[in-house]
Amino acid sequence: MERQRSFSLKSTRFLAFSLTISSSLIFLTLFSIWVIKSTPSIHQETHFHLNQLALNLSPKPITLETLTGFSKNSSSKNVKDLFLIDALNKPENSTLFSPPPDEAYKADDLDDNSDSTTGQESAPAPSLEEVEVHSNERIEEKKIEAASTQKIELPNDEQITKKKIEAPSVEKIEVTSNEQIKKKKSGAASAKKIEVTRDKRIEEKRLRNCDITKGRWVYDESYPLYTNASCPLIDEGFDCMSNGRLDKDYMKWKWQPQDCDIPRFNATKMLDLIRGKRLIFVGDSLNRNQWESMLCMLMGAIRDPKKVYETHGRRITKEKGDYSFKFVDYKCTVEYYASHFLVHESKARVGKKRVQTLRIDSIDRGSSRWRGADILIFNTAHWWTHYKTKAGINYYQEGNLVHPQLDVSAAFRRALMTWASWVDKRINLKKTRVFFRNSAPSHFRGGQWNSGGHCREATQPLNATSSFIYPDKNGMVEEIIKQMKTPVTLLNITRLSDYRIDGHPSMYGTKPGSRYSANIQDCSHWCLPGVPDTWNELLYFHLLPKEEDNLL
Ligand SMILES: *[C@@H]1O[C@H](CO)[C@@H](O)[C@H](O)[C@H]1NC(C)=O
Ligand SMILES: *[C@@H]1O[C@H](CO)[C@@H](O)[C@H](O)[C@H]1NC(C)=O
Ligand SMILES: *[C@@H]1O[C@H](CO)[C@@H](O)[C@H](O)[C@H]1NC(C)=O
Ligand SMILES: *[C@@H]1O[C@H](CO)[C@@H](O)[C@H](O)[C@H]1NC(C)=O
Ligand SMILES: *[C@@H]1O[C@H](CO)[C@@H](O)[C@H](O)[C@H]1NC(C)=O
Ligand SMILES: *[C@@H]1O[C@H](CO)[C@@H](O)[C@H](O)[C@H]1NC(C)=O
Numbered sequence: 319m320e321r322q323r324s325f326s327l328k329s330t331r332f333l334a335f336s337l338t339i340s341s342s343l344i345f346l347t348l349f350s351i352w353v354i355k356s357t358p359s360i361h362q363e364t365h366f367h368l369n370q371l372a373l374n375l376s377p378k379p380i381t382l383e384t385l386t387g388f389s390k391n392s393s394s395k396n397v398k399d400l401f402l403i404d405a406l407n408k409p410e411n412s413t414l415f416s417p418p419p420d421e422a423y424k425a426d427d428l429d430d431n432s433d434s435t436t437g438q439e440s441a442p443a444p445s446l447e448e449v450e451v452h453s454n455e456r457i458e459e460k461k462i463e464a465a466s467t468q469k470i471e472l473p474n475d476e477q478i479t480k481k482k483i484e485a486p487s488v489e490k491i492e493v494t495s496n497e498q499i500k501k502k503k504s505g506a507a508s509a510k511k512i513e514v515t516r517d518k519r520i521e522e523k524r525l526r527n528c529d530i531t532k533g534r535w536v537y538d539e540s541y542p543l544y545t546n547a548s549c550p551l552i553d554e555g556f557d558c559m560s561n562g563r564l565d566k567d568y569m570k571w572k573w574q575p576q577d578c579d580i581p582r583f584n585a586t587k588m589l590d591l592i593r594g595k596r597l598i599f600v601g602d603s604l605n606r607n608q609w610e611s612m613l614c615m616l617m618g619a620i621r622d623p624k625k626v627y628e629t630h631g632r633r634i635t636k637e638k639g640d641y642s643f644k645f646v647d648y649k650c651t652v653e654y655y656a657s658h659f660l661v662h663e664s665k666a667r668v669g670k671k672r673v674q675t676l677r678i679d680s681i682d683r684g685s686s687r688w689r690g691a692d693i694l695i696f697n698t699a700h701w702w703t704h705y706k707t708k709a710g711i712n713y714y715q716e717g718n719l720v721h722p723q724l725d726v727s728a729a730f731r732r733a734l735m736t737w738a739s740w741v742d743k744r745i746n747l748k749k750t751r752v753f754f755r756n757s758a759p760s761h762f763r764g765g766q767w768n769s770g771g772h773c774r775e776a777t778q779p780l781n782a783t784s785s786f787i788y789p790d791k792n793g794m795v796e797e798i799i800k801q802m803k804t805p806v807t808l809l810n811i812t813r814l815s816d817y818r819i820d821g822h823p824s825m826y827g828t829k830p831g832s833r834y835s836a837n838i839q840d841c842s843h844w845c846l847p848g849v850p851d852t853w854n855e856l857l858y859f860h861l862l863p864k865e866e867d868n869l870l
Pocket of ligand 6: 531808810813
């Protein structure tokens with residue numbers, strides 16, 4: 319009895335004790351969750367604050383008139399006809415990039431200038447340039463050699479036409495050989511049906527079977543898929559034809575992989591594929607280049623242009639970073655978000671000064687707007703140069719630490735890892751398909767973008783790129799993508815674009831007579847129609863349902 323009582327006493331005590339412990343544990347957990355949850359909001363507030371500051375410090379935004387391809391008044395009529403102006407969805411400020419305070423940066427800010435070549439107040443876009451200039455320097459010399467051989471041959475018109483005539487016949491031969499492949503494929507397909515893990519297998523097989531990076535450009539009269547007249551959305555910076563470029567061959571080349579065909583872009587089908595979805599491009603001005611190309615290619619399927627409108631009620635201008643175009647009948651949007659580095663451009667105090675920094679450990683703060691995408695196409699590369707990153711001195715930031723000095727490629731890798739873990743954490747695998755487009759080559763001859771480099775004389779693709787060197791940054795991208803949980807499809811366009819020295823705006827990235835066009839050529843971006851259309855055909859190829867395999 320006694321024992322029993324003491325036992326029950328003991329057990330009660332024990333019970334009470336453990337209850338206290340566990341309830342304090344629960345309290346502690348709840349408390350820490352609260353703390354964690356509330357911290358980000360504090361963070362956000364700080365960021366917001368910083369932004370406001372940045373805005374106040376930043377130079378006055380350049381007016382629409384100077385920046386837009388079409389001036390406010392002149393062509394406003396047809397533009398208005400085209401786009402139903404919607405109410406602003408969000409404050410314009412929220413989309414503004416805080417421009418770096420540094421004058422030196424301003425001069426080549428890609429998105430604000432390079433994109434926006436029109437600028438009377440700022441130098442044109444060249445922007446990306448030196449990235450490649452660095453890596454291309456070695457290549458450059460060889461290319462000049464190659465180019466000069468080409469030059470000797472080019473002036474002869476007869477030879478050119480001959481080549482053109484020859485080209486189709488070569489194609490024909492390939493078609494027959496492809497038929498054989500087709501037969502083999504359809505045979506294999508019926509067997510495949512039995513297999514269970516087909517989707518992944520087929521995808522792998524297709525990629526294994528066909529290295530689309532190996533091939534050549536063939537002249538094809540049936541291109542381009544749109545013109546400056548059929549697509550009113552081409553930015554002045556890419557609208558070479560309207561800016562006075564006379565040669566037209568650059569629009570007529572089709573990329574022909576060695577071992578397979580890329581299906582011709584079918585705008586109706588593409589719109590069907592993205593019906594009710596959001597197709598989003600995130601990256602620097604070269605992704606903007608590709609996004610505009612996509613818009614133009616899709617416009618081809620729209621009879622009534624009024625059924626395409628900018629959901630923020632703006633025209634395409636160089637000034638603003640973000641756009642969303644809606645294709646009403648398909649309830650889909652095709653969007654672009656400017657993000658030069660994919661990670662967060664920030665500010666921090668170093669010594670007594672507030673300096674521009676790049677938070678390589680933190681995703682771009684615009685990311686919440688991309689997250690809901692169904693198809694996401696990223697790029698970054700061209701801004702990762704010593705020139706644009708203050709040579710890495712007091713520029714890269716992780717946590718509170720601003721690295722006194724960090725190598726650009728180390729920083730690039732860390733930023734990519736930040737991006738990769740964001741994708742792995744935040745992207746819904748079931749909903750969203752992720753692509754990464756690797757770097758596009760530039761072709762400055764005889765100098766750099768800001769020292770007289772040029773590409774205007776090129777009107778034909780390079781014959782061979784034997785000297786091609788796959789940039790290190792692309793290697794890093796591939797490495798990191800491989801380690802990701804999310805399958806990311808690489809749009810591997812570097813090499814095929816490397817042939818296309820003829821595809822850049824050169825001096826036709828601005829209206830004739832513009833102050834800059836004569837001195838500074840744009841050999842980084844691409845004319846539209848042009849090379850980015852091919853990038854989009856590749857994207858389309860990847861998006862096509864797998865059954866299409868049999869039809870190829
Ligand atoms: C442009 O339009 C504004 C009003 O929208 C008008 O005041 C101005 O005179 C116009 N400028 C030209 C050059 O037509
Ligand atoms: C943008 O920010 C400035 C300064 O912070 C403010 O005065 C202005 O009203 C804002 N514009 C919009 C459209 O929110
Ligand atoms: C281009 O290729 C053709 C065929 O391979 C060759 O005959 C021609 O010499 C090449 N031209 C240049 C400039 O390399
Ligand atoms: C398209 O380019 C041509 C020059 O090749 C030009 O005459 C025409 O005005 C341009 N069209 C548009 C709509 O800008
Ligand atoms: C494009 O796709 C649509 C819809 O799938 C189809 O009806 C049409 O025939 C295709 N056009 C071409 C030229 O293949
Ligand atoms: C991308 O293309 C380059 C050049 O053709 C090639 O070296 C690289 O292996 C390709 N990457 C992938 C993942 O296919």
